Amino acid sequence: MGGQANLYSFPTVDALAPALRAYVIHCQDAGIARHGVFKVAVSGGSLPKTLAQALLASATSEADKVRWDKWEIFFADERAVPLDHADSNYGLLRAELLDKLPADGPRPAVHPIDPSLLDDTQELADGYEQELVKSFAGRDSVRLPIFDLILLGCGPDGHTCSLFPGHELLRETAAWVAPIEDSPKPPPRRVTLTLPVVTHAVKVAFVATGAGKKEVMKEIFEQGNGLPCALVNEGCGERCSWFVDNAAVEGVTYPRRPFSL
Numbered sequence: 001m002g003g004q005a006n007l008y009s010f011p012t013v014d015a016l017a018p019a020l021r022a023y024v025i026h027c028q029d030a031g032i033a034r035h036g037v038f039k040v041a042v043s044g045g046s047l048p049k050t051l052a053q054a055l056l057a058s059a060t061s062e063a064d065k066v067r068w069d070k071w072e073i074f075f076a077d078e079r080a081v082p083l084d085h086a087d088s089n090y091g092l093l094r095a096e097l098l099d100k101l102p103a104d105g106p107r108p109a110v111h112p113i114d115p116s117l118l119d120d121t122q123e124l125a126d127g128y129e130q131e132l133v134k135s136f137a138g139r140d141s142v143r144l145p146i147f148d149l150i151l152l153g154c155g156p157d158g159h160t161c162s163l164f165p166g167h168e169l170l171r172e173t174a175a176w177v178a179p180i181e182d183s184p185k186p187p188p189r190r191v192t193l194t195l196p197v198v199t200h201a202v203k204v205a206f207v208a209t210g211a212g213k214k215e216v217m218k219e220i221f222e223q224g225n226g227l228p229c230a231l232v233n234e235g236c237g238e239r240c241s242w243f244v245d246n247a248a249v250e251g252v253t254y255p256r257r258p259f260s261l
């Protein structure tokens with residue numbers, strides 16, 4: 001792939017948010033220039049809150065505008081629960097971000113899972129894959145969808161999306177979306193984008209903050225150890241960027257870069 005993942009570290013989440021905003025808008029503008037829309041996938045955890053802090057701030061210029069009407073939002077992973085359930089990543093994104101958009105302003109197109117398929121996680125995954133096929137067909141190679149950006153979190157065990165260390169799902173090569181019934185992080189039943197889809201994106205960005213991440217960040221960036229986050233770094237190279245706070249990378253020797261687009 002060439003190049004190595006970019007590691008951008010900031011003193012605080014407040015300092016990280018404007019850089020994340022600039023990065024996302026850069027990806028948005030590239031997507032719109034390429035095919036008229038911005039196709040982005042987001043995960044759950046702490047990401048929606050930090051993303052909201054970044055994106056709900058007022059635009060400082062025309063170039064700093066979030067063009068919500070061009071956004072097509074998908075979920076990098078989702079829990080097999082109803083959309084109004086406390087564990088739903090869709091529900092989380094709504095509460096943190098979508099419901100806070102001005103009511104009279106432009107809105108993104110959001111693609112949640114189909115709640116009528118919750119009883120069978122294979123069907124739920126297949127249904128979501130079909131949602132991607134409909135959205136990406138005719139535009140990109142249909143072998144794999146090409147997201148303009150995938151925004152991810154990093155678990156303390158090195159998982160990302162619902163791809164967990166040592167899990168057989170890491171070897172999935174055919175499906176775009178896969179079910180998992182034994183997620184070590186509750187709830188156990190989920191669907192997730194597969195590793196080839198993640199590493200095929202134009203850009204992938206991780207957001208990882210807090211001292212609770214420093215041990216796993218050391219392992220990801222210094223040993224790799226086949227951890228899902230390390231596999232994304234290896235698969236994406238310089239197309240992958242990490243937005244972290246200093247607490248999350250204390251003691252990590254991997255070189256940080258000054259943030260630039």
Ligand SMILES: O=C(O)[C@H](O)[C@@H](O)[C@H](O)[C@H](O)COP(=O)(O)O
Nearest residue numbers: 043044045046153154155160161
């Ligand atoms: O649905 C989920 O559980 C998430 O998508 C998951 O992959 C998350 O991003 C990581 O566990 C990091 O979570 P934090 O950001 O809360 O540490």
